[in-house]
Amino acid sequence: MLTLDHLVVVAPDLAEGVAHVHDCLGLAMPEGGHHRQMGTRNHLLRLGDAIFLEVIAVDPEAPASPHARWFGLSDPTKVRADWDSGRRLRGFVVRTDDLDGVLAAHPDLLGQAATMTRGALSWRFGLRPDGAWLADGAAPCVMAWGQSGNPARTMPDLGAQLDALVLTHPDPDAARQLHTALGLAEPPEIIQGDGPRWTARITTPSGSRTLT
Numbered sequence: 001m002l003t004l005d006h007l008v009v010v011a012p013d014l015a016e017g018v019a020h021v022h023d024c025l026g027l028a029m030p031e032g033g034h035h036r037q038m039g040t041r042n043h044l045l046r047l048g049d050a051i052f053l054e055v056i057a058v059d060p061e062a063p064a065s066p067h068a069r070w071f072g073l074s075d076p077t078k079v080r081a082d083w084d085s086g087r088r089l090r091g092f093v094v095r096t097d098d099l100d101g102v103l104a105a106h107p108d109l110l111g112q113a114a115t116m117t118r119g120a121l122s123w124r125f126g127l128r129p130d131g132a133w134l135a136d137g138a139a140p141c142v143m144a145w146g147q148s149g150n151p152a153r154t155m156p157d158l159g160a161q162l163d164a165l166v167l168t169h170p171d172p173d174a175a176r177q178l179h180t181a182l183g184l185a186e187p188p189e190i191i192q193g194d195g196p197r198w199t200a201r202i203t204t205p206s207g208s209r210t211l212t
Contacts, residue, residue, distance in 0.1 A: 007053045011083065027204060040071075093142070114127045125142075169193070
């Protein structure tokens, strides 16, 4: 089964992303680090014992990437268009103990395994050759942490807790079928509407807030 690991806000600029989360949740996200293989960097917010929120953007100080960056970040025009249209929470990542098996079952959708690092952390991630979001964000990316496990437990606890993740989609039945085919352990709620577009309901010290 595939288990929800973390939510992803994709920003044209890291400061814009962090400011957006602060506006939505009233919380300042701690810095994460740099991803050498992708030329990106992030900030992270714990949302539970084994789940977190990531804001990620291209690292302007990193060398140009020789391959497509993950989360669609090699297409700055689309990143900005999505951002300006309110599609800021762009999707989520799930984890598995059998990454090779999952990728082999869905090679065209999920891509191939690549090893990623951030500081001392190392993990494997399913990456498409074009680096694009799966089904324009309606389907999750897949990863495996290995023995280190999800790092949320090591992050500062600022009192944020994920309550619900909701996908707005023009064809909810097709989106549900896709999630079922992938084997999501706890599929998100899906409602009819323009999209794909994600919303997360998060409890914070100042009450229930919504992240878009």
